[in-house]
Amino acid sequence: MSNKKGLKIAIIGAGSTYTPELIEGLINKRDSLPVKELYLMDIDERKLNIVGGLAKRMIEAADMDVNVVMTDDLDGSLINADFVLVQIRVGKLPARILDEKIPLKYGLIGQETNGIGGFFKGMRTIPVMIDIAKRMEKLCPDAWLINFSNPSGMIAQALLTHTKIKTMGLCNVPINMISSVKQKLGLENAEVEYVGLNHLTWITSIKHNGKDYLQEAIEQGINSEAMKNIPASGFTPELIKTVGAIPSSYLEYYYYRDAKLEHALKQEKSRGEVCLEIEEELLKIYEDSKLHTKPALLSKRGGARYSEAAINLVDSIYNDKRDIQVVNILNQGAIDFMRDDDVVEISAIIGKDGATPIKANFKNEHIKEYMLLMKAYERHAVQAAITGDDDEAMRALLINPLVLDYKKAYPCYLELKEAHKQYLPQFFKEDK
Secondary structure (H helix, E strand, O other): OOOOOOOOEEEEOOOOHHHHHHHHHHHHOOOOOOEEEEEEOOOOHHHHHHHHHHHHHHHHHHHOOEEEEEEEHHHHHOOOOOEEOOOOOOOOHHHHHHHHHHHOOOOOOOOOHHHHHHHHHHHHHHHHHHHHOOOOOOHHOOOOEEEEOHHHHHHHHHHHHOOOOOEEEEHHHOOOOOHHHHHHOOOOOEEEOOOOOOOOEEEEEEEEEEEEEEEHHHHOOOOOOOOOOOOOOOOOHHHHHOOOOOOOHHHHHHHHHHHHHHHOOOOOOOHHHHHHHHHHHHHHHEEEEEOHHHHHHHHOOOOOOOHHHHHHHHHHHHHHOOOOEEEEOOOOOOOOOOOOEEEEEEEEEEEEEEEEEEEOOOOOOHHHHHHHHHHHHHHHHHHHHHHHHHHHHHHHHHOOOOOOOOOHHHHHHHHHHHHHHHOHHHHHHHHH
């Protein structure tokens, strides 16, 4: 990439209250990322004006010479972009709330990215992401698409196997998990092997000066830091010993499924409803014309270090840094039991040509079995999202450990499909 002309970065879904995180990241990296044009694109005019207004003030306060454009024009945002950062929520938070609440009526966990709720988020989001990618093929074929819309792994699987663009998926769980485990062991410079699929990951090695401290961490029952956006109780030392690796907090949904369901049933409000309140509070704060920094309340949304993960990735690609980051990319032989075209969440060397996965050395049958199971689910789910095939959708759900039961899954599937009808045209072709 040429340094001469300066960068054009497009943020799709810029009305998100997370956007100030990204702006803060760009300001922090101003010396290595010469941004000249920043396109903030969203279809929600009110949120774009409020969040975009704050973004502009942050950039002005940092005295950066950047042309900030707020727009609802997707194509205009993409033309000649160098990086396209996507953080969309199709159907916004009200759709998430349906994903969380409807499954509970059927005795199923409702969650943003896991189980049948996460499945429907994928069904709504994948066609829109593929549309963005197809436009990029025409308007900015050399650009990188960095996606942190959820379910990130499933979306990466769809984009990397059904479009030609350069892309990788990103999540803020790895950066938080790895640093919290290093901190707890007092090994800030350890090399950590981190493997799995998005929201289904484990730490399988913690090496420092030639010694692996994983067993020590397992014996101490060390948990990684839980994400703010999920209610985590932590894993018992016995469970960590059984697993033989340190699981990420999202695995509580699988290992403690019934307790998680019970917890969700007892809550007065779903996480989406809480987020809706936090979002409105944030928008009120953002509207203050004197505010030109990221407010502290933002950390309650569960996006800790998310700008750092995202902008580090842009920086490493643009400046060919060849440092190590965890991303969702094609396996390409890195994990020997997965297919080459399976998307995995893994450490990779990041440079101008993208991500080169680092070969994983772990031997853990439990992780292998879980990854193969959940990748089978993801592949059926991606197929369903693209074709609108009900049978393919049900095949996915019957594999998913948070669903499984046909008598619960099928009626819940029909209700969620109807509830999200306006965002699922692929499933309602006969209505056209």
